[in-house]
Amino acid sequence: MSGFRGMIALASLLALAACSGEEKTPQGKKDPPVSNTTTANTPIISKPATGTRQMTQAVPIGSGFDFYVxxxxxxxxWCLDNDPSGRSMQCDPDNNHGFIVHGLWPQNEQGYPEFCRSRESDxxxxxxxxxxxDIMPSMGLIGHEWRKHGSCSGLGQKDYFAVLRAAREKVAIPPALQSVGSNRKTNxxxxxxxxxxANPGLxxxxxxxxxxxxxxxxxxxxxxxxxxxxxCGEIDRAGCKVKSLSLPPTP
Incomplete structure (x- = not known):
């Protein structure tokens, strides 16, 4: 009987020790510590540096010409001569257009290419x-500019028009040339x-x-x-020589 009580006491002591001891993983090994070191098979994900969202992305670079105009x-x-009734989207008085993009022209130091062969559709x-x-309000003008000038840029349509927009966004139009309330004399x-x-560096x-x-x-x-x-000397020299010009008002 005393032997039986001794076995019960021993079992109780072993159970108590198990409850108070450190939990072990199989084979008695602890879980490995978490490491911040990447391995060859671990992709490294880096966060962009502060301010990179404001950085200007590089524009596609064209080929086969020297510079753009x-x-x-x-x-x-333009509307006074071509659409005085304001029926087109460009000349509709509700749209209040001042300067719009006529085109972005690939240019050489002398002369310019035009109507080039391209793999893109006309x-x-x-x-x-x-x-x-918003900057070029006419499908007719957009199509014409692609066929005559964009086809000579060495770029596809999407890239050419992306560069065209980027060029327009590089130019700040001062308030005095954004909206004109009445016919103004200038030069x-x-x-x-x-x-x-208004444009540092220009x-x-x-x-x-x-x-x-x-x-x-x-x-x-x-x-x-x-x-x-x-x-661009050739372009500069071809400018207007009239001393007094009219700047017609925006609608």
Missing amino acids: LSLSWSPS RVPEALGRTLF AADIETALTS QRDALTVTCASGRVDEVRICFNKDLSFRT
């Missing part, structure tokens, strides 16, 4: 064209001064103002292929 048309002048899909209506030098003052020999019928017609600005401003 961004042509900005003063829409009220037709610009409407879905792509509509993405440009090419005053417009160039306003634009160079020099007078990197842009020109054209005119027609005594009115401001277009502003043309020269860019390197990476869309940095650059000089």
